[in-house]
Amino acid sequence: MGSVNVGRLDLIVLGATGFTGKHTVKNLVKIIKENNCNFSWGISGRSKEKIQNLLTELEEIGEEKSKIPVIECDIKKDDIRIVTRQAKVLINCTGPNTILSEPIVKACLETKTHYVDISAELYHMINLHRNFNESAETSNIVVVPACGFAVIPVMTGLMYLEKHFKGTLNRVDCYAEVIIPKRAYFPGPNKCLVHYGTWESLVHELQNMQAYRRLKAETYPQNIYDPVPPEMKRSFFHKNKGKLWFPYPGPDQDVVDMSQRYLYEKKGKKPYHCKVYTTMPAWFHFLVVIPAMFIYYYLCYLKCFRHLLWKYPRFFTLGYMSHKGPTEEMAKETKFAFTFIGNGVDENKQQTSLTVKVTGSDPGYETTSLSLVIAALTILTESAKIPKGGVLPVGAAFQDTHIVDSLIKNKGLTYEIIDDEK
Incomplete structure (x- = not known):
């Protein structure tokens, strides 16, 4: 051929x-x-x-x-x-x-x-x-970059929140949950959740994390935000609605920051504070996730250990990552929900809030691939509403487009208002 x-x-x-x-x-x-x-x-x-x-x-x-x-x-x-x-x-x-x-x-x-x-x-x-x-x-x-599950649900959820928020947003707390089948928490076959390619990228990310922080400080030295509201000053772990939450480890919050910086510098749009948290069963988090991530973070600086992680993904992830990837059944049974609690002031300077929820399934592959296609089609069909050029974070690229409507129409994500205080 x-x-x-x-x-x-x-x-x-x-x-x-x-x-x-x-x-x-x-x-x-x-x-x-x-x-x-x-x-x-x-x-x-x-x-x-x-x-x-x-x-x-x-x-x-x-x-x-x-x-x-x-x-x-x-x-x-x-x-x-x-x-x-x-x-x-x-x-x-x-x-x-x-x-x-x-x-x-x-x-x-x-x-x-x-x-x-x-x-x-x-x-x-x-x-x-x-x-x-x-x-x-x-x-x-x-x-x-980043037009898949990493960033699209959070960034478009914020767009949806902003569109329906009656007033000026000052802060947003985002609570992210990935609900995996219960059998995935226990030993056994067919518990893989993520394909090897994602694991390979994660190892590179751990290796480059310090370099990223240095580059970000050099690239964005200016503080564009008002002082952090007292309500957002939390310890590493905090409780909300009976669950223990901690900072979400994905790139979403950093890309939200990059998007807001672009919109502030190019359009004068006032930025708001946004924090993204996640949760999981406490025993699994404390006994498995935290120890593994700390160990891998430091050992990823050793070339020999990185190669071991890449060569034996099933062993080092307890079966959650593999070269074969998740079964179709496991992928479809994996759900996610992002709950955005927005707070600010209305036109009368009175405190107001709005809660929006974004949900979907198969985050790693179905949601990611559909979001990616819709992002590309949005560039083709709505070029007049996108900045003419640049390396753009998702929020800056699609802020003025109908990407949320396209995701809804094509059954990529579900958006709903679950609380509206007037």
């Missing part, structure tokens, strides 16, 4: 044959069909065999595989520009992003191609901003 010269397509999925890539391609097909869209798209991967297998799977859901443009490319060996020059928007499903994404973004800027990915690696995000933001602004090219 040779590479196909297809001209300029609307969308190309890079890394289409990977675990997340296949979900992304199938969701792309589904969204285009259900919305009667006329977007042109193609796939790119490095393995002829895996490409052929994917084409067969797409044929089983009604696609004519002979009409699907295919660009073979091994980004470690080939010129990635053979892919980027053929796309208006590149959907990057490869990883780990810390290693692979920088040359891909560089190629996108050279070929005038917009870019989205599913990264959750903060070091990668800030590196892209430092290295390519100026060029992206000059070229009018939009680069938006």
